[in-house]
């Protein structure tokens with residue numbers, strides 16, 4: 001009898017050890033702390049006047065822009081705090097310093113598999129030192145893919161549907177990569193600094209599902225983005241404006257704040273609230289902070 005109980009105890013210990021090892025392996029593979037299978041976290045990192053969005057699941061990490069070089073330490077520390085060592089995909093929406101300025105540090109500090117960037121016309125290629133640094137940093141990246149509307153990528157349980165730009169423009173903001181990142185039945189629309197002419201051109205395309213649960217408001221809430229038609233097409237539950245407190249541009253513009261309110265969208269601003277974090281269970285998104 002006693003022998004039998006001891007045997008059971010040993011069996012139980014072995015089963016427990018196997019479960020612990022399996023969980024440890026999943027965590028190790030994920031390379032990400034605090035995320036379990038079936039969850040997606042979306043961080044709008046407060047980088048002042050700029051954009052930086054981090055999307056994490058148990059099996060993939062996507063970083064969309066990283067703000068100015070001056071706030072690189074904030075982003076690097078945050079990613080390290082979350083246990084991130086490898087970034088599956090960085091989206092560099094467009095080569096302005098408030099979006100790509102800190103990316104060279106990201107390429108130095110983390111292993112980055114893929115960078116998606118817009119296929120910008122030669123005459124718009126910047127000659128700034130920020131862009132030079134970005135290009136130098138790209139030498140550490142395995143795959144560099146110029147992307148555009150219609151491209152589709154899978155990283156673990158995350159899907160990136162590139163929706164814009166749908167054509168070439170003579171303005172870098174309009175050339176911003178617009179991506180819908182989906183996890184299960186939930187999604188986030190990331191717009192960079194795309195403005196209304198590019199929004200309007202996207203909407204001319206038929207049979208494209210522009211709806212998303214969260215909208216990163218275009219161009220830091222400038223009045224030249226987030227048209228009524230675009231907002232109606234995305235039809236988000238939540239919106240986030242990423243901008244600096246008392247910035248020189250007057251972002252977000254009052255008309256855009258009013259538009260979000262009139263549409264009944266729950267919106268948050270990094271200038272007033274700092275870091276903003278959402279969580280998805282694959283069906284529903286909730287605000288954590």
Ligand SMILES: [Zn+2]
Pocket residue numbers: 050051096098099192193219220
């Ligand atoms: Zn910008």
